[in-house]
Amino acid sequence: MFKALLAEKNEEEINVEIRELNNEDLPEGDVLIDVEFSTINYKDGLAITNKLPVIRSWPMVPGIDLAGVVSESERADIPVGSSVVVNGWGIGEDHWGGFSQKARVNGDWTVPLPEVFTTKQTMAIGTAGYTAMLCVLALEDHGVMPDSGPVLVTGAAGGVGSVAISILANLGYEVHASTGRAEETPYLQNLGATGVIDRSELSEPSKRPLAKAQWAGAVDAVGSHTLANVLTTVMDEGCVAACGNAQGMDLPSSVAPFILRGVTLRGVHSVYVPREKRITAWERLAKDLKMEHLDEMTKTITLEEVIETANEITNGQIRGRTVVDLNN
Template sequence: MGFRALLTDRDADGKITSTVADIDEARLPEGNVTVDIDWAGLNYKDGLCLTGGGGLVRNYPHVAGIDFAGTVRQSADERYAVGQAVVLTGWRVGEAQWGGYAERARVNADWLVPLPEGLSTRDAMIVGTAGVTAMLSINRLEAAGLTPDAGEVLVTGAAGGVGSIATALLAKLGYSVAALSGRPQHADALKALGAASIVDRNEFLEAPDKPLESARWAAAIDSVGGKVLGKLLKQVKYGGAVASLGNAGGIGLDTNVLPFILRGVTLIGIDSVMQPYATRIAAWKRIAETFDISAYGDLVREIGLEELPDAAEQILAGQIKGRLLVKPR
């Protein structure tokens, strides 16, 4: 039985193209659970996979899409029953293995998570990889000692997927959030999500650079990297921590040891790809209990498979606000 998918291929000259095609189910990769996909998401990494960036995809033709939600069609694993709602993030699905830009996927049961009570499959993709990463960051920061009364928490790249959901989650949990963004047109939307203040990225970077700067932030969630991460580390309060989860601004890190040896700052790396099952279950449970889907509604847009190639270029250029949902059917 066939299904529709966005098939990404590379020609002899190395050119990458993506077209919607009918795929025979026999072409699906090995796995013990087959899922009928309701929704997928568009993430920065998806943009790279659809354009050939970063060397993430090695084998073509390929079906991208690093996260998806849907219902079980077939299962050889006792944990999942036919008709059960599930969500997948990580495990290099959409990179090394065919992913969510299709009506159907076959995966290893260990990579799935049962959809938490209170979330629909659409809700799950509003959250998606971005939201799971944001919640993993909050959990790690709190494990490092962060509490709502510690002071302001800086969220960089706040208008993007991870940043906007991190802003909403932190605000709902009682934190005072400073949202840093290079897109001032989104200030009102970020305040609606709960940001207490807006920090202009250009002004932030243009401020005089010192080995150690005035302590401003109790903690930070950074999806930018590069110069932004280097500078904010110098502004974290004594004993504070920074969760580093992305490199939209570059993979470099220009800093010095003073924030670490004079203020005891902790830099925490966040990986959402290979997280253990129990950690993902805990993150999704807390998201279901915390995240206000209705408040995020204005930051969600839906597209079909045919629109993905253009959307991939847009997300790489920093032109996507909030979350872009993909409806394969």
């Protein structure tokens, strides 16, 4: 028997609680993993609180990330005893995910644990941190380099934002952080932000199609009016990597930044990214993310604390990243 957080739906009500399960309860897959760590992302918060219909198959073990050791395998290329990371591919949405001491998954979804990381560190990074890296790769693809000019990160004190600031600053960019939590200014500066702006400057409906050009690039975890305002302040040929919707799913913008400044709005997704690109992103994280920053931005909780933390993350109350220790 092992412990897992199980979400069940009865008509419109959802119930989420810790249950004792056994291997026969697990979904199909060719690799069985003893999960050591998982993590809470914004999407997990939405799933557990049912604020958005993230879960597409019931009952569901939520958790879009997991890391652990293979305990049974039908795959010669994924031996028993190897450490692996799984994020995305629908785990925690339509296939049982990481808030469980055991997970059975499709071996193609696993990535070998990058040598420089422990399983705990990979979950401190998690989907949020790996998506931050994908955003940085997107800016680089579009020619936004450290000497192009200052860059902005929105949703700065959250998971994506914290990791993005640390990576960008470490690469030599001049990073500015937009946050609703002024009290986190020392934290953001410690990660490498040179400037901190209040998110209220960006969160109201945009007044003009263009404003003073300030940013060579941006990583946006917020969407809605914030993204629309960011677009109006990007320099000629700049790029915004947009990955999030913490303010909202809408984008009340105009075409002005695109047709008058040649700005690129680059969407960043993470769930169905091909394996080779994932491996590249993990390799770059190993090189470009400072481990002392990762420790500073990470808190560890138990499975019993997941529901409370899910509520906190959807209320914008979590700083940085939260790891879930499945064996504590």
